[in-house]
Amino acid sequence: MKILVIGAKGQLGHEIKKQSHLSDHEFVFADIQGDGESIIQLDMTDPQQVQQFVTADTDVVINCAAYNDVEKAETDEQTAMKVNAYAPGLLADAAKKADALLIHFSTDYVFDGKANTPYTEEDAPAPLSAYGRSKLAGEKAVQESGCRYMIFRTSWLYSLSGRNFFKTIADKCAGSPSIKVVMDQTGTPTNAEDLAYFIMHIIENDMLDKTGLYHYSNDGVASWFDFAAAINQELGYTCSVHPCRTSEFPTKAARPAYSVMDKRKVKETFGVEVPHWHDSLRVFVMGYLFFQSI
Numbered sequence: 001m002k003i004l005v006i007g008a009k010g011q012l013g014h015e016i017k018k019q020s021h022l023s024d025h026e027f028v029f030a031d032i033q034g035d036g037e038s039i040i041q042l043d044m045t046d047p048q049q050v051q052q053f054v055t056a057d058t059d060v061v062i063n064c065a066a067y068n069d070v071e072k073a074e075t076d077e078q079t080a081m082k083v084n085a086y087a088p089g090l091l092a093d094a095a096k097k098a099d100a101l102l103i104h105f106s107t108d109y110v111f112d113g114k115a116n117t118p119y120t121e122e123d124a125p126a127p128l129s130a131y132g133r134s135k136l137a138g139e140k141a142v143q144e145s146g147c148r149y150m151i152f153r154t155s156w157l158y159s160l161s162g163r164n165f166f167k168t169i170a171d172k173c174a175g176s177p178s179i180k181v182v183m184d185q186t187g188t189p190t191n192a193e194d195l196a197y198f199i200m201h202i203i204e205n206d207m208l209d210k211t212g213l214y215h216y217s218n219d220g221v222a223s224w225f226d227f228a229a230a231i232n233q234e235l236g237y238t239c240s241v242h243p244c245r246t247s248e249f250p251t252k253a254a255r256p257a258y259s260v261m262d263k264r265k266v267k268e269t270f271g272v273e274v275p276h277w278h279d280s281l282r283v284f285v286m287g288y289l290f291f292q293s294i
């Protein structure tokens with residue numbers, strides 16, 4: 001199979017690229033900036049470029065690219081919509097034409113956070129932010145295109161590449177005697193390596209006919225405070241991590257107070273176990289410390 005991965009320089013795309021070396025399929029990697037070697041330049045908001053790269057011989061398009069700056073999206077919703085909704089629509093149309101499967105990613109931020117039990121795929125989205133609205137519009141563009149698709153909503157991604165909450169907290173805890181982290185937003189962290197492994201599992205086990213909308217994060221429940229305290233502890237740092245309320249750190253974008261997602265559908269459909277976020281963090285920290293030491 002020929003598989004096009006867009007957003008190959010991002011957290012998830014990079015993890016898929018690493019794991020694809022074990023596959024016999026042909027992978028083509030793209031991002032808005034190529035690297036002159038293994039990643040080609042492709043702006044997915046440009047219809048001509050999408051036509052050029054999603055060709056009749058493409059079997060799967062994996063779209064890991066997105067506009068993920070939740071704060072900036074509040075003042076630049078137009079760009080967020082272009083990247084997170086218009087471009088997935090272009091990819092979906094091109095995938096339909098090529099009879100390819102589109103694997104696309106969305107977010108827990110499509111929910112308003114008023115629930116107190118995990119959100120299922122049937123629960124009604126009601127985004128609180130421009131970012132959430134743009135990602136929901138992207139889901140709809142893919143769903144309404146008539147292409148074969150899998151959409152995976154994920155949450156709180158972290159990895160060794162790019163900026164993310166793990167790295168921010170690791171840096172802060174290394175340099176400060178104490179930090180404050182919000183405890184009134186609850187969700188689930190997701191190690192991008194686990195999500196990439198799951199996507200490769202679908203490809204390698206020929207499960208591409210199981211189309212639809214799914215939730216995939218790590219298992220378990222955490223507040224940002226829980227996640228930060230665990231990062232500090234696993235890294236062996238002595239920083240004091242204190243809980244605080246969201247109101248102490250006002251932001252432009254409203255975030256859901258509760259965005260835990262129910263993973264039963266993904267587990268039952270694909271026969272996978274989903275690692276608990278703390279177990280996954282522990283494994284991740286070992287790799288992080290190893291790379292810090294070399």
Ligand SMILES: NC(=O)c1ccc[n+]([C@@H]2O[C@H](COP(=O)([O-])OP(=O)(O)OC[C@H]3O[C@@H](n4cnc5c(N)ncnc54)[C@H](OP(=O)(O)O)[C@@H]3O)[C@@H](O)[C@H]2O)c1
Pocket residue numbers: 006007008009010011012013030031032033042043044045063064065066067068083087104105106107108135153154155156157158162
């Ligand atoms: N990060 C999270 O916590 C999180 C949470 C929930 C859901 N998600 C979703 O999960 C997926 C993967 O996220 P991620 O964290 O791996 O993303 P990421 O690290 O932000 O990577 C996205 C990549 O896409 C590239 N890109 C942006 N615009 C593009 C365009 N027009 N054409 C081609 N490439 C473009 C970016 O380049 P530049 O960096 O140069 O812009 C970047 O390399 C996304 O759909 C995201 O919305 C992420």
